[in-house]
Amino acid sequence: MPIDRGTGVFKGYLSILMSKREEPNSLLPEHLNDNIIINQLIDLHARNKDLSVVLVTKDINMRLKARACGIAAEDYSTDQLVDDVSLLSRGYHDMTGSFWDRVSKVDTRQERGRTWHRVQLTEMLPAVHINEFIVDEQGFVGWIKGVKNDELLILDMHQEPLLHQEAWGLKPRDIYQGLALFALLDPDIHLVNLSGAAGSGKTILALAAAIEQTMVTKRYRRIIATRSVQGLDQEIGFLPGTEAEKMEPWLGAITDNLEALHMDDENTHGSVDYILSKVPLQFKSLNYIRGRSFQQSLILIDECQNLTPHQMKTIITRAGAGSKVVCLGNLAQIDTPYLSATSSGLTYLTERFKDFPNGVHITLQGVPRSILAEYAESHL
Structure with a gap:
């Protein structure tokens, strides 16, 4: 035919x-x-x-x-938005020297205690998207809040306040974690996409910010945690118990990081048990999430690299009024047989939402959980 x-x-x-x-x-x-x-x-x-x-x-x-x-x-390439994942936005632009050396014309104004710069685009400035950050070696951090014609609207930020943020006792180790924590705590950001190598701090930052905003500021009523149940090894069979009990082994990273947050407590296990009893933390399976609507919730999606674009869309569209979605993943650790770095739902999300005015993507730098983990990440 x-x-x-x-x-x-x-x-x-x-x-x-x-x-x-x-x-x-x-x-x-x-x-x-x-x-x-x-x-x-x-x-x-x-x-x-x-x-x-x-x-x-x-x-x-x-x-x-x-x-x-x-x-x-x-390969079937129609579902691939990019040919090379190294071309994906990192969410920020590192600049050697001073950012202002690349600027030919700027209009600065003060508004409600904030400093705004309207910068004319030149060939010396990189191609940028809204809500990306500019970080230079002189301590300047700029948050791009508008890209129009040949101008950038930049909110002036400084590294020191970002590095001194705190969520549930956790402080960022570097400026990139500071940017991630800033986005996680910003009520006007509805989607945060954190990617990075193993041990870069994705889960612990997201969890600390989630507990802070449910227990302290009361911005969200509950934390919804879910992830792909695609395993590294062959299936071990069915798990007993309720939906939450079945999901608990898959979401061990959540409880592991809870222990890390309370490592210095006199009774770590007692603190973790107390938090789990007080924090409205719910483990949900992707199989039963279709048709649900989560209002005023902080939704944590772990291991997003193992999700298809369709699954990613299904989960994110569950977010109701007053909710925030946090996606965590590492494109170097895909376990799904028919997904690659270019066709992963995490790549799809990063590319499709790069112009979303209420979303932030940050690729965290390696802050290895151990010397062994760092070596394995780069050599295996």
Whole structure:
């Protein structure tokens, strides 16, 4: 069947290959569906030498087998917004020297105790998006609050106040954690997307900010914690108990970081038990989240790199009035077989929300949990 692209020009054909052949091809054993498909393509190519046969699949192993059999294979790329994840926004721009050395024209004004700069764009300034930050070596931090025509509207911030923030006793270790904590505590930011290597502080920052805003400032009524249940190893079977009890092993990072927040307490386990009894913390499964609406809640989504774009959309659209969504992930640790760094829901979120006026994305720098973890992250 010819495929019409709507222009009157036919490009390609839609064909249905029957599984039964007069002379079965024994190149691959046909006890697997993947092998049956590859054998069909081998036969098709053998019967039509001039025909270009390309297998398109998300299955990396199937692509390898097809190429070994002489069949061209490629990834399905329509769902990929970027070709290289290194081109994704980090949420900030590091600048050597002083930022003001790159500025040719600026209009500064004071408003309600804040300093605003209207800066003219030049070739010396990077391409930016709203709610990104500018960090230079002279201690200047600017928050980009407007990008219009050839001008930037920048809120003047300083590194010292950012580094002296505190949430549930936790202070940032560097300026990037300071930016993340600032976004987590800002009531006007409805979506915070934190990515970074293992041990960079994503979960502990998000958890400290969540407890601070539910226990102290009472900005949110509850904390909803969820994550993908895609495991690193093979499945171990069904888990007993209620929905919360089934999710508890998957959300061990939450309780681990609770212990870290109270490590200096006289009775760490007692403090953690007290917090769990007082904090309205609920563990939710993604399987039962469709149709729900969470009002005035802080929603923590861990391991976002293992979510598809569709799953990511489903979760974020559960946020009701007065709610905030915090997404955490590391593109270097994807466990889902049919996802890659370029097709992950975390990449999709970062790219799609880069112009959202109420969202902030920060890629945290490595603050390793140990020398061993740092070496493993970079060498394995």
